[in-house]
Amino acid sequence: MVDSAGDAPPATQVDLRREFDEVGIGEVLDQLDRELIGLKPVKTRIREIASLLLIERIRKRMDLASGNPTLHMSFTGNPGTGKTTVALRIASILHKLGFVRRGQVVSVTRDELVGQYIGHTAPKTKEILKKAMGGVLFIDEAYYLHRPDNERDYGQEAIEILLQVMESQREDLVVILAGYGDRMDKFFGSNPGFRSRIAHHIDFPDYADDELLAISELMLGDMNYKFSADARAAFVRYIALRKTQPLFSNARSIRNALDRMRLRQANRLVADLDRVLSVDDIMSLEASDVLASRVFSNGSGG
Amino acid sequence: MRITQGCFSFLPDLTDEQISKQVQYCLANGWAVNIEFTDDPHPRNNFWEMWGLPMFDLRDAAGVLMELTECRKVYGDRYIRLSAFDSSHGWESVRLSFIVNRPKEEPGFRLERHEVEGRNIRYTTKSYAVDRPEGQRYGGS
Numbered sequence: 165m166v167d168s169a170g171d172a173p174p175a176t177q178v179d180l181r182r183e184f185d186e187v188g189i190g191e192v193l194d195q196l197d198r199e200l201i202g203l204k205p206v207k208t209r210i211r212e213i214a215s216l217l218l219i220e221r222i223r224k225r226m227d228l229a230s231g232n233p234t235l236h237m238s239f240t241g242n243p244g245t246g247k248t249t250v251a252l253r254i255a256s257i258l259h260k261l262g263f264v265r266r267g268q269v270v271s272v273t274r275d276e277l278v279g280q281y282i283g284h285t286a287p288k289t290k291e292i293l294k295k296a297m298g299g300v301l302f303i304d305e306a307y308y309l310h311r312p313d314n315e316r317d318y319g320q321e322a323i324e325i326l327l328q329v330m331e332s333q334r335e336d337l338v339v340i341l342a343g344y345g346d347r348m349d350k351f352f353g354s355n356p357g358f359r360s361r362i363a364h365h366i367d368f369p370d371y372a373d374d375e376l377l378a379i380s381e382l383m384l385g386d387m388n389y390k391f392s393a394d395a396r397a398a399f400v401r402y403i404a405l406r407k408t409q410p411l412f413s414n415a416r417s418i419r420n421a422l423d424r425m426r427l428r429q430a431n432r433l434v435a436d437l438d439r440v441l442s443v444d445d446i447m448s449l450e451a452s453d454v455l456a457s458r459v460f461s462n463g464s465g466g
Numbered sequence: 467m468r469i470t471q472g473c474f475s476f477l478p479d480l481t482d483e484q485i486s487k488q489v490q491y492c493l494a495n496g497w498a499v500n501i502e503f504t505d506d507p508h509p510r511n512n513f514w515e516m517w518g519l520p521m522f523d524l525r526d527a528a529g530v531l532m533e534l535t536e537c538r539k540v541y542g543d544r545y546i547r548l549s550a551f552d553s554s555h556g557w558e559s560v561r562l563s564f565i566v567n568r569p570k571e572e573p574g575f576r577l578e579r580h581e582v583e584g585r586n587i588r589y590t591t592k593s594y595a596v597d598r599p600e601g602q603r604y605g606g607s
Contacts, residue, residue, distance in 0.1 A: 266525045287518065294533070298526025329532075336528035 174227030183222060189214055192257050201382065202375035206250060209366050210257070217261040232335050234363040235263060238306075238352075239342040241368025244416030247342040248304065250368075254340065255300040264338055268299035274308040277322040285318040289325045297336050306341035307351035327357050371414050376403045380418050384449070389426065394451035405459050421457065428453040467574030469507050472547060473564040482531065485548070485566050489527035492550035497561055498522045499530050500551060501537050505544040505603040507572070508593050517541075520551060534566060543569050543604045569595075569604035 239247040252269055259267025272292055279285035311317040330339050352359040429449050492499050499521050502514035517537040546567035549560045573594035580588040595603040
């Protein structure tokens, strides 16, 4: 990994701070803190992994080889808790530390791994694995790979190939499985080989109300919108109400809600053609845009 | 007789590490790498069998090496080459091709003289290996 250390004698002293800065990992972690709201356990775990990798890097330089750590991970959590977003970040952390060579993320679901007829699955799975080599393979809703009700299901074949590559080409590929908690537990229960090959099981907690509000403001900021004071107060009520309704999927629901508010805001502005708009008018979401949501009339918004 | 076709064929056989670096060079240029094999080493034999499909959209050589290992397991007694196909407009052809696996024994070629009208002679080369049926040419399966 440390090419320049080719035939130099092993280092006896390493300046940790310099090493840390050189890798540029502090920046990635800070960005993680800034851009991802909440998710305490996830961030702690990522910090731990990053520290381990940094130390591992130094150990290698000191000739204290201990083999690459296993980096396969599983992310479990409810819908919209940021599993995919974190997977992208992990890839860039691993890339910065030199544990994956290219740092690309190949995101797949069952459809892309499992074929439709006999003999179709293996080439398909291998094709994906080849594309993911040198980077991260992110398998979303991984539990679909295993269909317990159908023992002839081709998913099992894909699982076997995955397991084999996860074991034999650990230094070429990092596999991240993601899915909803209870179903992933069942999946691991019926595929013990998977569980034992994955070192890091990370659970994504649901967001609290204030975290959801912070997320919504971050999203609005990215889109160059903002809440007026009334609108913010209304949105706090919206979040509390929406959480009690069915099909709530955390940040994803928030994003959908924001998109609908943008629609209503645009509609409100267009309704009155005879006025001059300021930048502020265009940027602000008003309370009426929030309050028009079906959530307040006890309907079921998406 | 060691056959010399494609790039690097006058050099000692490439190690896997060297192959991997060459492949990485191809991928960095956006070429699709293919694995091909044959047991007919005649230089005019342009059409080798393909091992799987051309590998588009790869980022890292490890994927190609994985397939090459598989191919060697099955056809380790034949010639295997990697070719890199450039799909960009104006090229649309193979940019690099080199042998990565060869049989242990390469019996070489003989020169055949064919007497034609007026005692003229036409020459042709024939590989000793192709005297045997396909699949049995290098003592393999």
